[in-house]
Amino acid sequence: MNKNISTFIGFDSEYEEADIVVFGSPFDGTTSFRPGTRFAPEAMRRDSYGLETYSPYQDKDLEDYKIYDGGDLDFPFGNPIKTLNIIEEYTKKVVNENKIPLMIGGEHLVSLPAIKAVYNKYSDLCIIHFDAHADLREDYLGEKLSHATVMRRVWDFVGDNKIFQFGIRSGEKEEFNWSKDHTTLNKFNLEGLDQVLEVIGDKPVYITIDLDILDPSIFPGTGTIEPGGVSFNELLRGITKLSKLNIVGADIVELSPHYDNSGTSTAVACKVLRELALVIK
Amino acid sequence: MNKNISTFIGFDSEYEEADIVVFGSPFDGTTSFRPGTRFAPEAMRRDSYGLETYSPYQDKDLEDYKIYDGGDLDFPFGNPIKTLNIIEEYTKKVVNENKIPLMIGGEHLVSLPAIKAVYNKYSDLCIIHFDAHADLREDYLGEKLSHATVMRRVWDFVGDNKIFQFGIRSGEKEEFNWSKDHTTLNKFNLEGLDQVLEVIGDKPVYITIDLDILDPSIFPGTGTIEPGGVSFNELLRGITKLSKLNIVGADIVELSPHYDNSGTSTAVACKVLRELALVIK
Amino acid sequence: MNKNISTFIGFDSEYEEADIVVFGSPFDGTTSFRPGTRFAPEAMRRDSYGLETYSPYQDKDLEDYKIYDGGDLDFPFGNPIKTLNIIEEYTKKVVNENKIPLMIGGEHLVSLPAIKAVYNKYSDLCIIHFDAHADLREDYLGEKLSHATVMRRVWDFVGDNKIFQFGIRSGEKEEFNWSKDHTTLNKFNLEGLDQVLEVIGDKPVYITIDLDILDPSIFPGTGTIEPGGVSFNELLRGITKLSKLNIVGADIVELSPHYDNSGTSTAVACKVLRELALVIK
């Protein structure tokens, strides 16, 4: 008789033997429109039982890989700085033990400490960023740390030409202008992806997927709804192309499950997570 | 002063003169994830009043055809075997009176007795199967009769090369492997349909449409959500192509209306039913 | 680094040392109106984190008791008989190891095998039954095993004058008539409870709480809605009175969380479970 264990389907490995370490960062403390991404990792674990472990897209099965699900980190409410430190510490431990972190957000700001911890090991780290929003503001209503500034904060340490952005269809005019000199920003869709994969080659890469890159027809359960995104199959094709890369860390963020009572958004997030996990290994 | 009659819009014929007999099979007793398809036929009758009887796609009008709506069958709760017998008996009567059964599910297992009854009249029956899931397991958690085994159970009597599957994007690896020798399985979409129509020619055909072949963006109201399906217009084009066939029975299954409060899924099911009825005659 | 464990809040004991064993029976296979009680135990574990472990009503704290949460039993879909056997086997093991079973349904039929297993140990077992419905039909649409027949099936083995029913406000006329000779049926509320507690004295008792005894104003998330039930505080007062009894088993059933998006029904079920656990010990 063992206690009730709750993991994402097929993520059945023990920590010690795992190649990939999944964990949840249920934080939505700087969300500007509709909060609720804190509920994402748990909702995904629960609804993952509507998913098969086998992917007909990649002809791979989660059961053939060693993936550990460590549950959610515990955060203090109302203290973003402590929260980011907790994420950074956890990710550092994972990376230092030569495992690949695969984080489930939470809002997009949680990517900052995870990327920092990975960057500390891989100083030539490139970032592939799928998103509806540029997230390149210098500050947001005076705050430096925000879901709307996260890629700018990442740039603060990775510098120019390391961030590759896709699907961007919303932002201030200044963000689009600033990006011209500092990041590779592909508007609206994933069209420039093949070229970017060649540029990156075998450098270490962190993948950060803000699920609102998807059109809200298929992903309404998110904080800020931006019509005009990519379809699920377009995103899927983009993800499967990443298999050529040397992925050393990844996350998916911005599912807010309470805003989609049909469960579609959570099912989408689960399937993206399955395909992302399978593409890493 | 007559009692209140409730039929699907345009299905106004009396039984005796009808060419097509519509009936509901409100059963969801083996559903593994989210139950509720029992509510589908009644929800479709109700919301069909938002639909026109005229199809600009086929330039046909339901009012020009003789279609009878017999309401829902009555089932005992918790007894799948009796339920399947009731469906088989009803379908047998319809078929024996040279009418075409057009069933509204319910979960996909209800197709089994309906197909069996039709097969008993047409021993060279072919099956066109639109679905997200292969439904080819030998058993599901030990049970032989399940929505997840239904096409395997159909294969038990129709045998090899009679089942043509489209849109399949989910299943165990074993199901995909098994299909190679026994069915024609087209993954992800309807691309191989033209070719299959030629193969079938004028043989009698049963059409079974699991509506979850559609992407959940347009059809979230179903038991198991599988992102990555076909669009409504792709399905519509597929259905209109079927007009060349000798259709002797059909069903649409797996609408679970309570999971889509916007009413979109029910409206989709209604429009698919209209187009399917118009393509039969 | 340990795997993610998910238990109801405060049910932190290991099995071996536990006095009370909590487990979920996620079965809704004979539900006649709206299915979905299968989702109850998991929803309660998740939302129990909005609950305190301390009860100001009883001035007791869950942290001071030894309660083990074994998670949910695994059932085959579409096979009620196998399902009931699994529940009976599990309960038998718990009872035989001198622990008290506290089951979370599922529909009310799950109480039958649990009570049977407890009865096999305590042949003078009394049943306290809180419910909106009498559940005393001999059969339901021809089926002997049903949520609507469950107390009649219990009567089959415990016999006359062992079942004490409270809050009953719905049923066929025949059920009310039959009860006069076989059970103690209190209509509408808990008024006769004090007297019944005296009658029972120190005999072993099983408590079965169908949460639809509550008014749907406070508990809409259930299969069959019956306006006119008791308030939460009335039920709470009833439960706390049970502390005098020799409780040897208990369950709470019929939460269907998807029908109450506000989360109120799940919160109610959690608080009832906390108070019920505290009253047992």
Place this chain on the structure above:
Amino acid sequence: MNKNISTFIGFDSEYEEADIVVFGSPFDGTTSFRPGTRFAPEAMRRDSYGLETYSPYQDKDLEDYKIYDGGDLDFPFGNPIKTLNIIEEYTKKVVNENKIPLMIGGEHLVSLPAIKAVYNKYSDLCIIHFDAHADLREDYLGEKLSHATVMRRVWDFVGDNKIFQFGIRSGEKEEFNWSKDHTTLNKFNLEGLDQVLEVIGDKPVYITIDLDILDPSIFPGTGTIEPGGVSFNELLRGITKLSKLNIVGADIVELSPHYDNSGTSTAVACKVLRELALVIK
């Protein structure tokens, strides 16, 4: 094989033999806040299958009475005057054939033509009016015909001391003042009901129940939410007291089912309709 007939549960009589004639008036054309009462009669027929025909409150069974359900009247959209005429004509026919009309709204304005038709037969007609709102305005934003003026329009022909209002907890100050000379207005609850029953004696009575007399805890599915209403059991006790009266017509109005996804409000309306039908005969 007969067409699918849809009636409220237990309303199984043919028109000719019926004592009570039930019909729906799905009109919400003057609703000021949230429209949607047009969906009420159909939703009630559908969900009535979660109800028993037997009432343990009155120890009566619908199956012992002759009640006919004529379905819904057909109205033109956007033309209140034609709509009211259609209701008046239908009610007149029912009354003239010595049957008792029992109407399901729609918004409260539908009571006006029904009461007028009944009044034309019974010139000493009294009105018992259960409601949260006084509905006594002379006009509403310039319109004489409105859900907010309906009892004032009824007063136009029945005159002083014929209207008995209960549960009123909302209105303009002028409405409360005006009522002092013209109607018997009981604020907040049903306390004065016994006295009114004596005053009325055996005069013919029309009962109009605006379901928003109920507290929104039990009846949120309505156009204008007014916290502070009576509980379901208080309303039930009030209704059962009406059995002494000579009821010659009745209605229940203002269920707006789409605003309560839990189904509670519709279940409440169904149970009120059952008790009201049983109290008439």
Place this chain on the structure above:
Amino acid sequence: MNKNISTFIGFDSEYEEADIVVFGSPFDGTTSFRPGTRFAPEAMRRDSYGLETYSPYQDKDLEDYKIYDGGDLDFPFGNPIKTLNIIEEYTKKVVNENKIPLMIGGEHLVSLPAIKAVYNKYSDLCIIHFDAHADLREDYLGEKLSHATVMRRVWDFVGDNKIFQFGIRSGEKEEFNWSKDHTTLNKFNLEGLDQVLEVIGDKPVYITIDLDILDPSIFPGTGTIEPGGVSFNELLRGITKLSKLNIVGADIVELSPHYDNSGTSTAVACKVLRELALVIK
């Protein structure tokens, strides 16, 4: 300290200096299926704060234009004729002061008085009509003024060859036939738009966008759901092409926000309004 002002984001101009005048017409009095478009303008103002003022599609920013938001008109409930007069008077004033009216519905009938007021100034007015429905009935259930007759009523005064319809996928057969001699009707999508733009040239144009031209996957929050519509990006491309035209008036209608709890439909309407405002100037 100033009172709380609520305008659509970026519509910050004062009336006197404005080039475009935005106003809401919250009327849904002839809606035949699901009412609720009355809530659209207010919901759009509220949720517009999830939108940027900058459009990366047109590389324009609302902050660079002079747009005034006058709030919603006040209508009497239940009186369509008075309502249409109020809209016509307001639009006339706007047009006479050489500003461009941009109206937010409400149901489609509100376009009739707005177009009439604009036509009174521009007698060679052309109409571009995006919609799922032809709206060309001579009457609807006997009523001449209806959301289902609105373009026919417009034709009554603009005459043949002035109305250009796109995306039409639903109607009676008679509507499609009638259109052949009187309007330019493009079925299903926007394919014929380029050609129409050439035909119109620099004549004054009124744009009326019934948002149900969109597929319900992206726009479920509307009265009558018609699967098979255009995607958001297709509509967006169509709108941006209109920048060549001499637009003298415009509206967007038929958002019914309560039917889409995810907020997607309102977000879509907001983004369409932003792009439409930017294309006018």
Place this chain on the structure above:
Amino acid sequence: MNKNISTFIGFDSEYEEADIVVFGSPFDGTTSFRPGTRFAPEAMRRDSYGLETYSPYQDKDLEDYKIYDGGDLDFPFGNPIKTLNIIEEYTKKVVNENKIPLMIGGEHLVSLPAIKAVYNKYSDLCIIHFDAHADLREDYLGEKLSHATVMRRVWDFVGDNKIFQFGIRSGEKEEFNWSKDHTTLNKFNLEGLDQVLEVIGDKPVYITIDLDILDPSIFPGTGTIEPGGVSFNELLRGITKLSKLNIVGADIVELSPHYDNSGTSTAVACKVLRELALVIK
């Protein structure tokens, strides 16, 4: 032609002449379970149009009082300390101009700076606290500033015997113990209120109403659901009793409108605000 002004119904005064100043504090940054109280003030303004300005409970009309609605304060996301400063500054200005602040939260932490500003003017300030939760923790997961610590932080400056708590039914055992020496804590309901009113006499009082004191049957739209609260009418009676007091500030907090799609919770909050405003003057 004036810009669209949005105020709570009946709060029509200009700032200069106002006696009461209403403002929204849309902050939910330390919410531990379900965020979303940020949406409360705007939802209340919008839905207040379903409310009458006249109260039959107090026989007073909002139109007879001078109340100004200043809209919502602007806060930076993710920075609780700056947020609290903004509230304190605004309240200080209101108090210094001899007006009474009436704040709409937001989560309960927003009461801290408002009470502090009022206390700075009235050093003998008493606090009447209606709530389900004691909010007396010294810290919450290490944070001193939290919705769960707010009354403890208030105690830090007002000291012993100044805080009078009612309706408390949830907390840690330590909170209940600590309260014995420092506050007057009435469990479960408002029973001790009359006595407290006498104790307070004519001292200046701040009223803080956490709406979750209400039972979730009538108020499900809140962050943490606690079954067993008071009814709407009980709360109403409590509020009307406060008219004897010298109220110098007040707030209502913890409405989270997105968790109650029926609109009941928002309607409740609106009516409580009307009664509270009327009781102040």
